[in-house]
Amino acid sequence: MSVLIVEPLDAEVMGWLAERHPVRYAPELAREPREFRQALFNVRALVLPPSVTLDSQALHYAPVLKAVGRVSAGAENIDLEACTRAGVEVVRSLNATAQAEAEFMIGALLAMLRRVPVRSEDGLLVGRELSSATVGLIGMAQAARSMAELLQPFGSRLIGYDPAVHASDGLWARWGVDPVGLRELLERSDAVCVQLPYFTRYHGLLGERFLQHCKPNQVMVSIAPSALFDEAALAKVLDSGRMAAAWFDSLEPGTLDPGRPLHDIDTLQITPRVASTTRESRVRSAWAVARRIDEILTAAAPARNNFRPTAPGGEVDLAAE
Numbered sequence: 001m002s003v004l005i006v007e008p009l010d011a012e013v014m015g016w017l018a019e020r021h022p023v024r025y026a027p028e029l030a031r032e033p034r035e036f037r038q039a040l041f042n043v044r045a046l047v048l049p050p051s052v053t054l055d056s057q058a059l060h061y062a063p064v065l066k067a068v069g070r071v072s073a074g075a076e077n078i079d080l081e082a083c084t085r086a087g088v089e090v091v092r093s094l095n096a097t098a099q100a101e102a103e104f105m106i107g108a109l110l111a112m113l114r115r116v117p118v119r120s121e122d123g124l125l126v127g128r129e130l131s132s133a134t135v136g137l138i139g140m141a142q143a144a145r146s147m148a149e150l151l152q153p154f155g156s157r158l159i160g161y162d163p164a165v166h167a168s169d170g171l172w173a174r175w176g177v178d179p180v181g182l183r184e185l186l187e188r189s190d191a192v193c194v195q196l197p198y199f200t201r202y203h204g205l206l207g208e209r210f211l212q213h214c215k216p217n218q219v220m221v222s223i224a225p226s227a228l229f230d231e232a233a234l235a236k237v238l239d240s241g242r243m244a245a246a247w248f249d250s251l252e253p254g255t256l257d258p259g260r261p262l263h264d265i266d267t268l269q270i271t272p273r274v275a276s277t278t279r280e281s282r283v284r285s286a287w288a289v290a291r292r293i294d295e296i297l298t299a300a301a302p303a304r305n306n307f308r309p310t311a312p313g314g315e316v317d318l319a320a321e
Helices: 011-020 027-031 033-038 080-086 098-115 142-154 171-175 182-188 231-240 279-300
Strands: 003-005 023-025 045-047 067-069 089-091 134-138 157-161 191-194 218-222 243-248 268-270
Touching: 003 011, 011 023, 011 279, 027 033, 045 279, 067 279, 080 089, 089 279, 098 142, 098 191, 098 218, 098 243, 098 279, 134 142, 134 182, 142 157, 142 171, 157 182, 231 243
Parallel strands: 003 023, 003 045, 045 067, 067 089, 134 157, 134 191, 191 218, 218 243, 243 268
Antiparallel strands: none
């Protein structure tokens, strides 16, 4: 068997893969860890949902595995280092969810700016418009490019920060975003969107050192891993009212438990990782994953035997081969 599909896929995508490779569709294995591992022996490619873990122990059962695909966002269930050691490529689409994530963040900003009022100069509590806001983009992922394209018609001013993208990089000008330092971004932004990929060196990056400088009444939406934030520092700026509201599309398990800094803060809203999951984004992602899996399996296929048989004692013209 070449491909084991545990996550439901669009029927057309699955049919396309099945025309090219032997395919087994077995979503029930997501609920049966033992049977899942036993099914890996002759599998060369996998498509997994977020609920199924692929770690070094599971890889031990998959000696011929070449690729593991993720259609849904995130890869927390996959041990990336173990896959690298085993020579297994983790296949994800970098662009398929960008439009969905950008639309989600803009919707969250519009909701917070209008729903969480501020006091105007005449003393009334009122909402705000995105068109008059400076929006700070933390992380220049593909979602940030879609954000920039969608925000420009609003008339928003765009500034950005990414520790991996130098201020002289042409990307900033192409996307219409002014590069600034992280502290300056927080000081100037009425609204902040966080889509920075997580690496261990970024753990707690958005902590006391920077969050204490956020512009008063700032709103923030994050689709990035919550490990980028220091819980205590975020709780402090939200509880004090300096940051008007924050919206996270996911949090580490236990973050809101009693006794933790963010417990019972009513200006913090959480959604269960819905930013990237739309009908359209899943189809785009499924096609991208399927095509890459096909490329990997085709390239790994044994080469055809191109030798021509000869009679015993016959001469072979090597120059003609």
